[in-house]
Amino acid sequence: MKILEVNTEKTWRGGERQTLYNILGFLKKGHQVHLLARRGGPLAMKSRKETGIPVFEVSSLLGAWWFLVRHGSKYDIVHVQTARTQSVAILAKSFYQRPVVYTRRSNFFPKTGLFSKWKYEKTDCLSANSYHIGEVLHSFGIQKEVIVLREVVEEEELDxxxxxxxxxxxxxxxxxxxxxxxxxxxxxxxxxxxxxxxxxxxxxxxxxxxxxxxxxxxxxxxxxxxxxxxxxxxxxxxxxxxxxxxxxxxxxxxxxxxxxxxxxxxxxxxxxxxxxxxxxxxxxxxxxxxxxxxxxxxxxxxxxxxxxxxxxxxxxxxxxxxxxxxxxxxxHSLEKVTQDYLDTFQKVLSKE
Missing domain, CATH: 3.40.50.2000 (Glycogen Phosphorylase B;)
Known part of the structure; x- marks a missing residue:
């Protein structure tokens, strides 16, 4: 499977840490992974250093949209990790026509409006890191199933x-x-x-x-x-x-x-x-x-x-x-969460 991870945040917080864990897990399972990230951001630098995968850096959401328009069709799955990149991926989707999986970690109520509901309906698979977030999305009027995919934590040697x-x-x-x-x-x-x-x-x-x-x-x-x-x-x-x-x-x-x-x-x-x-x-x-x-x-x-x-x-x-x-x-092990993600991706692809 060829997977594009998309996260253009400028900082290093929980979502960026999980994006890197996703990359590491998919690589361990033998899949090909690329990253679309913020130019000069910590996620781009850490991913390049720790995984050696191709990292495509953009300076803006417009740059991310243009990358997806030109290259999105090369991937089996486009996995977006933030609400902003979900918007960009859906706006470009008619050009590359590949499945979009969105992992939502924020429990804030989505922005109201027709565009917000439209982008959720056009997203091929919605996942969340807790049942609570799924409930938030359903209360917003999203009818699709929200699959709970847990966060990864890996024990490291402490200094x-x-x-x-x-x-x-x-x-x-x-x-x-x-x-x-x-x-x-x-x-x-x-x-x-x-x-x-x-x-x-x-x-x-x-x-x-x-x-x-x-x-x-x-x-x-x-x-x-x-x-x-x-x-x-x-x-x-x-x-x-x-x-x-x-x-x-x-x-x-x-x-x-x-x-x-x-x-x-x-x-x-x-x-x-x-x-x-x-x-x-x-x-x-x-x-x-x-x-x-x-x-x-x-x-x-x-x-x-x-x-x-x-x-x-x-x-x-x-x-x-x-x-x-x-x-x-x-x-919450890397092994279990990675397999849960891959099982979800396979189900999405089987519907293509």
């Missing part, structure tokens, strides 16, 4: 020395380490996290909170941290390559979002045996129910209580991490 050096640098060797990893953007609800940490800090001072990630809300988040008097407690770490190294020093992983598909960072916590406290955002309960503590969204007191429960209950914490680890190894 524990790097993590320990960070502890020493920050002077937090004797503190419990609570942490999260995610962009500072509205749907991650960083204010909810700040207020939860503020609630917890009023009860105990044996911890520090580390936020790995950056984004458009950084200035506002810094001001709120200062307003709450948490400058020495809530530390903004910025963006770090291979952030998974630091999971080795986490005592609790916390997520405060009000919107999610399937949070990759929670799956990472499962894999590296870090107990999780998270909000009931989007598809999160599908993976965390019975394997960690779930809290209502926008309820900092509940989030603080969940963290405290993990810190004070080592037996419960151990029970959760064991269940979570078993789950993620069974359902």
């Amino acid at each position: 524990r020395e790097r993590a320990e050096n960070l502890k020493k640098k920050l002077g937090i060797e004797n503190k419990k380490i609570l942490a999260t990893a995610g962009a500072l953007v509205p749907h991650k609800d960083p204010f909810n996290m700040i207020h939860a940490i503020s609630e917890l800090y009023q009860k105990r001072q044996d911890f520090v909170f580390l936020h790995f990630g950056d984004g458009e809300m950084r200035d506002a988040v810094e001001k709120e941290i200062q307003r709450c008097g948490l400058e020495k407690v809530f530390l903004l770490m910025g963006f770090h390559e291979k952030v998974q190294d630091f999971y080795s020093i986490f005592d609790v992983f916390v997520m405060s979002s009000d919107g999610e598909g399937t949070p990759n960072t929670v799956l990472d916590a499962f894999l590296y045996k870090v107990p999780v406290v998270a909000t009931r955002a989007g598809g999160t309960p599908e993976i965390l129910e019975g394997r960690g503590i779930l809290c209502p969204i926008k309820d900092p007191k509940a989030l603080a209580l969940g963290i405290e429960q993990i810190l004070d209950s080592p037996e419960l914490s151990q029970e959760y991490v064991e269940k979570a680890y078993a789950y993620v190894k069974e359902h």
